[in-house]
Amino acid sequence: xxxxxxxxxxxxxxxxxxxxxxxxxxxxxxxxxxxxxxxxxxxxxxxxxxxxxxxxxxxxxxxxxxxxxxxxxxxxxxxxxxxxxxxxxxxxxxxxxxxxxxxxxxxxxxxxxxxxxxxxxxxxxxxxxxxxxxxxxxxxxxxxxxxxxxxxxxxxxxxxxxxxxxxxxxxxxxxxxxxxxxxxxxxxxxxxxxxxxxxxxxxxxxxxxxxxxxxxxxxxxxxxxxxxxxxxxxxxxxxxxxxxxxxxxxxxxxxxxxxxxxxxxxxxxxxxxxxxxxxxxxxxxxxxxxxxxxxxxxxxxxxxxxxxxxxxxxxxxxxxxxxxxxxxxxxxxxxxxxxxxxxxxxxxxxxxxxxxxxxxxxxxxxxxxxxxxxxxxxxxxxxxxxxxxxxxxxxxxxxxxxxxxxxxxxxxxxxxxxxxxxxxxxxxxxxxxxxxxxxxxxxxxxxxxxxxxx
Amino acid sequence: xxxxxxxxxxxxxxxxxxxxxxxxxxxxxxxxxxxxxxxxxxxxxxxxxxxxxxxxxxxxxxxxxxxxxxxxxxxxxxxxxxxxxxxxxxxxxxxxxxxxxxxxxxxxxxxxxxxxxxxxxxxxxxxxxxxxxxxxxxxxxxxxxxxxxxxxxxxxxxxxxxxxxxxxxxxxxxxxxxxxxxxxxxxxxxxxxxxxxxxxxxxxxxxxxxxxxxxxxxxxxxxxxxxxxxxxxxxxxxxxxxxxxxxxxxxxxxxxxxxxxxxxxxxxxxxxxxxxxxxxxxxxxxxxxxxxxxxxxxxxxxxxxxxxxxxxxxxxxxxxxxxxxxxxxxxxxxxxxxxxxxxxxxxxxxxxxxxxxxxxxxxxxxxxxxxxxxxxxxxxxxxxxxxxxxxxxxxxxxxxxxxxxxxxxxxxxxxxxxxxxxxxxxxxxxxxxxxxxxxxxxxxxxxxxxxxxx
Numbered sequence: 001x002x003x004x005x006x007x008x009x010x011x012x013x014x015x016x017x018x019x020x021x022x023x024x025x026x027x028x029x030x031x032x033x034x035x036x037x038x039x040x041x042x043x044x045x046x047x048x049x050x051x052x053x054x055x056x057x058x059x060x061x062x063x064x065x066x067x068x069x070x071x072x073x074x075x076x077x078x079x080x081x082x083x084x085x086x087x088x089x090x091x092x093x094x095x096x097x098x099x100x101x102x103x104x105x106x107x108x109x110x111x112x113x114x115x116x117x118x119x120x121x122x123x124x125x126x127x128x129x130x131x132x133x134x135x136x137x138x139x140x141x142x143x144x145x146x147x148x149x150x151x152x153x154x155x156x157x158x159x160x161x162x163x164x165x166x167x168x169x170x171x172x173x174x175x176x177x178x179x180x181x182x183x184x185x186x187x188x189x190x191x192x193x194x195x196x197x198x199x200x201x202x203x204x205x206x207x208x209x210x211x212x213x214x215x216x217x218x219x220x221x222x223x224x225x226x227x228x229x230x231x232x233x234x235x236x237x238x239x240x241x242x243x244x245x246x247x248x249x250x251x252x253x254x255x256x257x258x259x260x261x262x263x264x265x266x267x268x269x270x271x272x273x274x275x276x277x278x279x280x281x282x283x284x285x286x287x288x289x290x291x292x293x294x295x296x297x298x299x300x301x302x303x304x305x306x307x308x309x310x311x312x313x314x315x316x317x318x319x320x321x322x323x324x325x326x327x328x329x330x331x332x333x334x335x336x337x338x339x340x341x342x343x344x345x346x347x348x349x350x351x352x353x354x355x356x357x358x359x360x361x362x363x364x365x366x367x368x369x370x371x372x373x374x375x376x377x378x379x380x381x382x383x384x385x386x387x388x389x390x391x392x393x394x395x396x397x398x399x400x401x402x403x404x405x406x407x408x409x410x411x412x413x414x415x416x417x418x419x420x421x422x423x424x425x426x427x428x429x430x431x432x433x434x435x436x437x438x439x440x441x442x443x444x445x446x447x448x449x450x451x452x453x454x
Numbered sequence: 455x456x457x458x459x460x461x462x463x464x465x466x467x468x469x470x471x472x473x474x475x476x477x478x479x480x481x482x483x484x485x486x487x488x489x490x491x492x493x494x495x496x497x498x499x500x501x502x503x504x505x506x507x508x509x510x511x512x513x514x515x516x517x518x519x520x521x522x523x524x525x526x527x528x529x530x531x532x533x534x535x536x537x538x539x540x541x542x543x544x545x546x547x548x549x550x551x552x553x554x555x556x557x558x559x560x561x562x563x564x565x566x567x568x569x570x571x572x573x574x575x576x577x578x579x580x581x582x583x584x585x586x587x588x589x590x591x592x593x594x595x596x597x598x599x600x601x602x603x604x605x606x607x608x609x610x611x612x613x614x615x616x617x618x619x620x621x622x623x624x625x626x627x628x629x630x631x632x633x634x635x636x637x638x639x640x641x642x643x644x645x646x647x648x649x650x651x652x653x654x655x656x657x658x659x660x661x662x663x664x665x666x667x668x669x670x671x672x673x674x675x676x677x678x679x680x681x682x683x684x685x686x687x688x689x690x691x692x693x694x695x696x697x698x699x700x701x702x703x704x705x706x707x708x709x710x711x712x713x714x715x716x717x718x719x720x721x722x723x724x725x726x727x728x729x730x731x732x733x734x735x736x737x738x739x740x741x742x743x744x745x746x747x748x749x750x751x752x753x754x755x756x757x758x759x760x761x762x763x764x765x766x767x768x769x770x771x772x773x774x775x776x777x778x779x780x781x782x783x784x785x786x787x788x789x790x791x792x793x794x795x796x797x798x799x800x801x802x803x804x805x806x807x808x809x810x811x812x813x814x815x816x817x818x819x820x821x822x823x824x825x826x827x828x829x830x831x832x833x834x835x836x837x838x839x840x841x842x843x844x845x846x847x848x849x850x851x852x853x854x855x856x857x858x859x860x861x862x863x864x865x866x867x868x869x870x871x872x873x874x875x876x877x878x879x880x881x882x883x884x885x886x887x888x889x890x891x892x893x894x895x896x897x898x899x900x901x902x903x904x905x906x907x908x
Contacts, residue, residue, distance in 0.1 A: 030766040091768055097664070155767055196669055200767055209731035210551070213882040215650060215782050215853030218754045219694075219746035222736035225755040225777070226690060233687035236680060238805070240673075277663035282676035282807035289674040298673035301680050302770050303761030308778060312484040313609055313654055313815050314545055315780050315854075316756050316882055323679070324762060326769050328669050351692070353736035361767050399669030400769075428667040428770055 003137035004447045008129070012440060015129050016107075018048065019439065022087075022121050023105040023114040029065055029088035029155045038151045041087040042066040045149050048125070052132035054147065060167070062159035065151035069170055072131065073144040078454050080144040082173035084403060084415065085124025085180055086153035089116030090428045097430035111433040118421035120180045122434035123442065124149060126420065127179050130446035142454035146173055150403070153180065156198055156363025157402040164403075164410045175376045176407050177449070181417035182425075184265075184393050186437070189384035191377055192417035194294065194396035195404055197329030197367035199339050200302075203228065203346055204357040205321045211307075212317040222353025224321040225306045232301060232323060234349045235342075239285035240292075242299045246341040250333045254287075254295055261372065262290050265393045275424065294396035298328045299342070326361070328398055335364030365402030370414045380416050383448045387441065418449060457591035458901045462583070466894060469583050470561075472502065473893065476541075476575050477559040477568040483519055483542035483609045492605045495541040496520040499603050502579070506586035508601065514621070516613035519605035523624055526585065527598040532908050534598040536627035538857060538869065539578025539634055540607035543570030544882045551884035564890050571888035573881035574634045577873045578603060580893065581633050584900030596908035600627055604857070607634065610652060610817020611856040618857075618864045629830045630861050631903070635873035638719075638847050640891070643838035645831055646871040648748070648850035649858060651783030651821035653793050654756075657682065657800055658811040659775045665761075666771040676807025678775040679760045686755060686777060688803045689796075693739035694746075696753045700795040704787045708741075708749055715826065716744050719847045729878070748850035752782045753796070780815070782852055789818035819856030824868045834870050837902045841895065872903060 008015075027041035028034040042059050049057045049070045057070035065088060073080065092102035092115045100106045105114035112122070127147075134141050148171060150160055164171060184190035207224040208217070237243050254262075267290050273281060283292040292298070306321030308314035327338050343358050350356045370377075372394045384392045404415040420442035426432045462469075481495035482488040496513050503511045503524045511524035519542060527534065546556035546569045554560045559568035566576070581601075588595050602625060604614055618625060638644035661678040662671070691697050708716075721744050727735060737746040746752070760775030762768035781792050797812050804810045824831070826848045838846045858869040874896035880886045 030764070030768060032765065091762070091764060093762070093764065094665070198669075198769070200769075207732060210880065210885075211548070211883045212730070213853060214752070214754045214756060214780060215652075215851065216877060216881075217730075217747065218782055218852055219737045219750055219752035220735055220743040221730060221732055222734070223754050225758045226686060229683040229686035229755070229758075230690075232680060232683035236684075276666070276671075276675060278661060278675055278807055279809070280676070280806040281674055282805065283673045292673035293671065296673055298668075300668045300672045300677050300769075300771055301683070301761065302668060302768055303763050303772065304679045304683075304775065305759045305763045307755065307757035308545075308547070309757050309759045309776075310484070310545060310547065311486065313778070313780065313817070314484060314756060314882075315652070315654075315754075317754055318757065321758065322763075324767070326668060326767065328672055351736065352734040353732055355733070363767070397669065398672055399667060423670060426664065427670075428768075429665045431664075 004133040005444065007133040007137045008443050016436065019112065019122060019125055020105045022125060023112070023117055024103055026103040027088050027151065028091050029152050030091050035065065038065045038088050042068050042151055045087050049128055049147065052128050053135035054131060060163065062163055064159040067151070067163055068149040069147060071146040072141050075141055075144045075454065078143045079174040080146060081453060082146045082148060082171055082176045083127045084148050084176055084178045086120045086150045087124060088151040088154050090119070090154050094430065099431055110436050112436060113431055113433045115432055117432055117434035118425040119427035119432065120153070122439055123419040123421055124179045126439065126442035127446045130443050130450065133443065134447055134450065142451050146171060153401065156361070156365060158363040160403055161406055164406055168410065171411055173411065173413060175413055176415035178401065178404070178415050178417045179419050180401055181419035182421040182423055184395065185422065187388065188390055189388045189392035190395045191380060191392045192397055193372050193394050194369040195367070195401050196398050197333060197335060197365045198326060198400040198402070199329065199335035199364040200324065200326035200361040201339055201342060202359040203231065203323045203325065204359070206319065206355045206357065207353065208319050211319050214315040214317040217317050221317065222351060223317055224354050225318060227351050227354045228306065228321040228323055230351055231346055231349050235299060235345060240283045241285065244299065244341050244345040247297065247338065250337065251297060252331050254291065258295065259291065261394060262294060265290060265395055293398045295330055297330050297333055298398070299325060301325055328400065329367045331367045331369050333367060335366065365400050366405045368404040368408065374414055376414050376416055379452045380418055380449060383445060383452055387445055387448070418445070420445070458587040459898065461587040461591045462897050470890065473566065473576060473579055474559045476579060477566070477571055478557055480557040481542050481605065482545050483606050484545050489519065492519045492542050496522050496605055499541050503582055503601065506582050507589035508585060514617065516617055518613040521605070521617055522603045523601060525600040526595050529595055529598045529908065532597045533628040534600060535907060536600045536602060536625055536630045537581045538602050538630055538632045540574045540604045541578060542605045542608050544573070544608050548884065553885055565887040566890060567885060567887045569886055571886055572875040572879040573886065574607070576888035576893055577875055577896065578633045580874065580896035581900045584897050584904070587897065588901055588904065596905050600625060607855065610815070610819060612817040614857055615860055618860055622864065625865055627865065627867060629867055630869035632855065632858070632869050632871045633873050634855055635871035636875040636877055638849065639876065641842065642844055643842045643846035644849045645834055645838070645846045646851055647826050647848050648823040649821070649855050650852050651787060651789060651819045651859070652780060652854040652856070653783065653789035653818040654778065654780035654815040655793055655796060656813040657685065657777045657779065658813070660773065660809045660811065661807065662773050665773050668769040668771040671771050675771065676805060677771055678808050679772060681805050681808045682760065682775040682777055684805055685800055685803050689753060689799060694737045695739065698753070698795050698799040701751065701792065704791065705751055706785050708745065712749065713745065715848060716748060719744060719849055747852045749784055751784050751787055752852070753779060755779055782854065783821045785821045785823050787821060789820065819854050820859045822858040822862065828868055830868050830870055833906045834872055834903060837899060837906055841899055841902070872899070874899070
């Protein structure tokens with residue numbers, strides 16, 4: 001048994017306790033009054049990196065949430081790997097649907113339940129622990145390592161492009177390895193070769209200056225909720241195609257090879273439906289569910305509100321209605337062009353009697369794709385095959401990790417996703433969890449990855 | 455000067471203080487945890503009636519909020535008038551849009567600002583004070599009077615049909631006079647000859663069992679908000695006509711006489727738009743704004759919610775979306791038939807991938823119409839003409855007072871609306887107010903009405 005393996009085994013209880021401590025910090029990047037907690041998480045990460053033996057650890061303030069960097073660069077002549085992860089989390093609401101408080105982690109049957117457990121605190125802690133195991137049991141790492149951990153991934157990394165541009169010298173590397181992502185299953189590894197871009201906006205529909213009596217004014221003035229429903233409904237046809245003019249303009253059509261590669265990944269539709277508790281799937285006609293989720297752009301309403309939401313009846317004709325929309329983009333869609341198209345559509349389809357205000361969300365991201373046969377996939381492929389006894393699938397994700405495209409554009413390197421979450425771990429949803437078996441397996445995998453990459 | 459007039463003048467400061475006390479009780483009938491406050495308001499009303507000299511005052515419990523009755527029946531051989539009003543209020547939300555707390559009444563420039571001030575506490579207190587003035591300054595009333603004050607008008611009077619059926623003997627009368635309503639303007643009286651019926655339901659659209667990551671699942675499963683928007687949008691055509699099959703089935707078309715009578719009431723569209731701060735009106739094509747508001751059925755979305763409503767971005771594909779709808783009905787629409795039609799429409803237009811739950815609101819009301827030339831309008835018409843120096847308009851309201859139709863069906867009598875609110879007093883909206891000048895004028899008017907009706 002490798003020395004580092006013994007170290008990992010002997011320190012596992014401490015590592016798990018540290019994970020719980022990390023998860024207790026409610027570092028929700030979307031909520032302005034949680035900014036102090038995101039800062040606190042940055043300090044926690046920096047301290048943990050230093051304890052592991054990582055050098056030059058530094059917290060960089062940005063115009064938003066901070067970035068934590070560090071490195072260990074004494075493997076002369078060896079490649080440099082930049083390890084990426086994020087210490088911010090999604091909001092926890094609806095809190096009432098959680099079985100236990102989202103920032104009071106609970107361990108049950110080998111799973112730790114907490115907001116941020118799989119996305120991404122559990123995953124991003126792993127490479128720090130692996131580096132510690134290698135450094136404490138030898139005196140050197142087999143390769144040079146740099147780290148960049150950010151605190152704004154869940155809000156689309158708005159300050160990271162400027163940060164990367166300003167700190168290129170701290171980030172130059174041969175390849176990026178991302179600790180934000182997932183494997184296919186407990187027994188099946190995967191390597192990601194694409195993630196979607198993101199952009200979004202809020203639609204505010206303003207009717208009369210105040211809420212009105214629905215009897216006195218109903219029928220005579222526009223109802224902003226009805227107006228908003230009409231706008232939203234007009235964006236999608238009955239077969240799931242987005243009807244926003246120009247929405248698909250920059251989409252590179254799926255090739256036969258793309259479709260074959262996606263079809264090679266098993267997809268059990270009835271298990272998928274059962275898991276989600278839905279009777280039918282729904283999406284753009286002419287594409288399989290995986291093609292839609294991985295390789296076709298989407299437009300989703302993330303939230304809607306207006307008028308009376310309480311118990312019982314309130315016969316009000318509300319003064320305003322609101323919706324938040326985000327689009328997931330595929331290569332080579334450009335966020336601003338898509339937002340232009342959506343905004344034009346909203347204005348064109350707004351019925352009379354309301355005023356429309358559009359607020360574009362500040363963060364957006366371009367889509368990312370990596371060729372399946374890129375040489376940077378070779379070593380991770382080998383390590384995963386060794387550990388799982390099976391070759392990894394090449395998969396994409398409908399999710400967005402804005403930095404992948406950014407690293408490609410700014411640093412000229414691809415990002416290999418090497419992370420151990422699973423898709424069923426309710427990321428972004430109530431009762432998010434992370435398997436402790438994945439936490440341990442990930443630590444071994446990172447030790448092996450660094451060894452192999454030398 | 456009549457003795458009662460002197461009494462009203464001398465006691466006006468006390469009456470206003472009592473009104474403020476009444477308005478401090480947050481008797482919101484829609485909110486279950488305000489039931490005790492509605493009860494408290496009933497006790498306050500009963501005490502105030504007894505203090506005025508009204509006899510047989512009694513609080514009747516129902517399966518919901520209580521009813522308060524009383525009478526004075528010593529005018530042998532004279533008609534019996536049943537006076538109606540309600541001591542419950544609408545909810546106060548959105549509370550943040552109020553300039554002062556809704557249940558802490560503030561008097562400014564001759565207006566009292568509070569939830570329930572015009573609808574209906576200010577108006578319903580008036581006849582009690584007028585009866586007190588007549589009894590304290592003479593020893594008898596010129597007619598027999600009965601009272602029925604309810605605590606559930608704002609939720610559609612669900613228990614009142616059973617109450618009226620069970621207590622007919624306490625309510626038998628020659629005519630009902632309602633203290634819930636309004637005049638046309640400060641210088642222009644009006645008599646109501648119709649109010650709309652009401653029915654409603656909540657639509658719950660259920661998608662996946664939990665909120666999902668909009669990247670991972672977006673495009674592959676139905677979005678309940680989008681599904682709901684599609685259902686709502688399908689209910690109305692671009693020209694404002696309700697597209698629910700059968701919705702207009704039982705509507706009696708407007709006659710030329712109806713249209714002339716409505717057209718005789720002045721309507722200043724540009725002032726109306728300015729007051730509401732809207733650029734355009736919107737409603738069913740082929741009808742004037744007043745025809746739409748008074749004499750055509752409407753379907754309004756009162757509230758909608760689903761997904762993330764907080765600040766910033768949360769890229770969630772929500773598990774459910776919800777809307778509350780109420781319809782205002784005109785003669786001879788039947789609430790259950792309209793709800794059947796709306797429910798069938800919702801089920802027919804629900805897209806795949808979601809489950810629909812429909813909750814019908816328990817309270818509904820049939821529409822009410824009174825012939826303009828009915829003899830019961832003669833005396834109120836004379837009193838209003840005398841007080842304002844102008845003949846009243848015959849108007850309708852798009853609002854609903856469920857008991858009018860109920861009294862007609864159960865007691866065989868029409869209801870004359872004799873109340874002194876004005877439509878600009880923001881009923882059901884933030885910063886509701888009541889003019890103290892109307893409060894005083896109403897007291898005089900009720901004294902004159904009872905004198906004349908003898």
